[in-house]
Amino acid sequence: MTSATSVTSPAFEDRDGVVWLDGAFVPWRDARLHVLSHGLHYGGAVFEGLRVYGGRPFRLTDHSRRLAASARELGYELPFDVAALDEATTEVVRRQGVGDGYVRPVAWRGSDHISVSGAGVSVHVAVAAWEWPHVFSAEAKERGIRLGTSRWRRPAPDTAPVRAKAASLYALCTLARDAAERDGYDDALLLDFRGRLAEATGANLFLVIDGALHTPPPDTFLDGITRRTVMDLAREAGLAVSERPMEPGELARAEEVFLTGTAYEVQPVRAVDGREFGVGKVTRALAEAYARRVREAPPS
Numbered sequence: 418m419t420s421a422t423s424v425t426s427p428a429f430e431d432r433d434g435v436v437w438l439d440g441a442f443v444p445w446r447d448a449r450l451h452v453l454s455h456g457l458h459y460g461g462a463v464f465e466g467l468r469v470y471g472g473r474p475f476r477l478t479d480h481s482r483r484l485a486a487s488a489r490e491l492g493y494e495l496p497f498d499v500a501a502l503d504e505a506t507t508e509v510v511r512r513q514g515v516g517d518g519y520v521r522p523v524a525w526r527g528s529d530h531i532s533v534s535g536a537g538v539s540v541h542v543a544v545a546a547w548e549w550p551h552v553f554s555a556e557a558k559e560r561g562i563r564l565g566t567s568r569w570r571r572p573a574p575d576t577a578p579v580r581a582k583a584a585s586l587y588a589l590c591t592l593a594r595d596a597a598e599r600d601g602y603d604d605a606l607l608l609d610f611r612g613r614l615a616e617a618t619g620a621n622l623f624l625v626i627d628g629a630l631h632t633p634p635p636d637t638f639l640d641g642i643t644r645r646t647v648m649d650l651a652r653e654a655g656l657a658v659s660e661r662p663m664e665p666g667e668l669a670r671a672e673e674v675f676l677t678g679t680a681y682e683v684q685p686v687r688a689v690d691g692r693e694f695g696v697g698k699v700t701r702a703l704a705e706a707y708a709r710r711v712r713e714a715p716p717s
């Protein structure tokens with residue numbers, strides 16, 4: 418196993434600082450919700466994950482917009498607009514003194530009633546931030562991680578809100594990830610309901626074939642913000658980028674495989690099931706370009 422720690426200490430509920438909750442900064446340990454919250458029972462929560470580099474959240478407004486869009490997919494509107502979410506995040510990062518870290522905005526329906534119906538239930542939003550330099554170890558970045566194909570599949574778009582960053586969809590990711598780790602892999606590769614290549618449990622998938630990038634279209638999974646950034650970087654570097662449906666058999670033709678995600682950044686994959694890949698020059702060049710891009714000042 419090359420992955421980083423999976424258990425953090427101290428527990429997340431027992432930390433210092435503040436959390437932004439429904440428009441106010443509250444002491445970290447007081448940022449609680451009731452056990453009879455609708456979001457907990459009926460899986461309506463949506464969330465985001467952003468990274469902070471040198472004190473600055475990367476692509477902040479894109480993440481705030483996606484949180485609002487995810488909530489809409491789940492049938493509710495956030496009580497704060499995108500500008501207010503941006504401001505809350507910026508201020509949480511500042512107050513927490515985060516240099517290189519992570520931000521977790523989350524929204525859920527509250528405890529007004531317990532019934533499947535979501536109509537009229539209050540909506541709550543929180544943003545928390547903490548220092549968190551790396552997900553995978555330096556060794557994993559260098560050598561790549563190992564994926565095992567999961568028996569769980571990404572659902573069809575008419576059976577789940579597949580484009581939302583919806584907490585309910587992460588039930589699959591947790592099942593897949595835990596099984597992969599039990600089997601000695603670092604992460605799971607999920608196929609979609611048609612048996613095509615989809616993504617990992619928290620990151621999108623790219624194959625390098627004949628020196629060009631190939632990635633499946635995000636029609637059953639999250640269209641990652643990192644994925645978009647990496648596709649832009651590849652095109653800027655003169656690489657061909659093909660977004661197309663892909664069968665698992667295409668892994669046999671891949672020279673390199675890597676994952677992209679806010680937390681994973683550009684993460685090389687050294688093996689899928691029994692098949693080994695090198696960590697090649699395309700992956701390394703894109704990882705370096707991404708590491709530069711996240712620390713560049715945003716265009717004014």
Ligand SMILES: Cc1ncc(COP(=O)(O)O)c(C=O)c1O
Nearest residue numbers: 618619620621641642643678679
């Ligand atoms: C299931 C899943 N797919 C893909 C991604 C990549 O998305 P992004 O690059 O926006 O972080 C994530 C991470 O947020 C994820 O959890």
